[in-house]
Amino acid sequence: MPNHFTTSDGFRIAFHELGGPPDGFPIILQHGYTANTQSEWVSCGIADALAALGRRVIGIDALGHGASDRPHEAAHYGEARMARDVSALASHLGLKQFDLVGYSMGAVVALLCATGEPRLRRLAIGGVGEAVVLLGGVDTRSLDNNVLAEVMLADDPSSFPEGVQGFRRNAEARGNDRFALAAQARSINNRPIALDRISIPTLVLAGDADPLAIRPEVLAKAIPGARLQLVPGDHTTARTSPEFTRALVAFLG
Numbered sequence: 001m002p003n004h005f006t007t008s009d010g011f012r013i014a015f016h017e018l019g020g021p022p023d024g025f026p027i028i029l030q031h032g033y034t035a036n037t038q039s040e041w042v043s044c045g046i047a048d049a050l051a052a053l054g055r056r057v058i059g060i061d062a063l064g065h066g067a068s069d070r071p072h073e074a075a076h077y078g079e080a081r082m083a084r085d086v087s088a089l090a091s092h093l094g095l096k097q098f099d100l101v102g103y104s105m106g107a108v109v110a111l112l113c114a115t116g117e118p119r120l121r122r123l124a125i126g127g128v129g130e131a132v133v134l135l136g137g138v139d140t141r142s143l144d145n146n147v148l149a150e151v152m153l154a155d156d157p158s159s160f161p162e163g164v165q166g167f168r169r170n171a172e173a174r175g176n177d178r179f180a181l182a183a184q185a186r187s188i189n190n191r192p193i194a195l196d197r198i199s200i201p202t203l204v205l206a207g208d209a210d211p212l213a214i215r216p217e218v219l220a221k222a223i224p225g226a227r228l229q230l231v232p233g234d235h236t237t238a239r240t241s242p243e244f245t246r247a248l249v250a251f252l253g
Helices: 037-042 046-051 079-092 105-114 131-135 145-153 162-173 178-185 216-222 242-252
Strands: 003-006 012-017 026-030 056-060 098-103 120-126 202-207 227-231
Touching: 003 079, 012 037, 012 079, 026 037, 026 046, 026 079, 026 105, 037 046, 037 056, 046 056, 046 242, 056 079, 079 105, 098 105, 098 242, 105 120, 105 131, 120 242, 131 216, 145 162, 145 178, 162 178, 202 216, 202 242, 216 227, 227 242
Parallel strands: 026 056, 026 098, 098 120, 120 202, 202 227
Antiparallel strands: 003 012, 012 056
């Protein structure tokens, strides 16, 4: 069962203790759009692999996702807000330091958190590429966020491109609120991220066939000292590849 804390503006955010000793050095995991802690990190074995390092592993469900509250107003969303929720979780748990892993939307959340969170020790991100540098977030050139919002709101999504229909199917399969997800799609971060302010060790992971993470070397170069590692797969299969988990374990071990 998830635990919850309440944000300063009154929303309940769910978090999950995913294994490892309670006194182990904590890792917070932030999932991507339409996902949740279970689908992103638990079912593929990543959480267990990190807990086997003797680390305390904690997953957070972003607002509008999983077991967190699901308001329908776009004003409550955006990755910058989600980054503040990650910091609020760390404060709620009394963490003095932690590592952070984010994928896709969660990678943007993690990067924004890393620009101003002094307790962060290491950062690992995946599923994003040059669009973070050029556009401030997820790659809207490959996945139009306005179309994504529309497919979430549609009574019949069958007329939409297959790619966005896949996000709608994922949302429904995971029990997410599609109206809340439409609000997040309307609120994605499109402002420059101060990547040059990130001074902690950073790993950039990207699938070699991921259309949402093209030219990840541009992103890695924009983060001082960041290391890039390519793994096989597209936006979905890269994260579930053994190479992805091995790279995380090696970096956070």
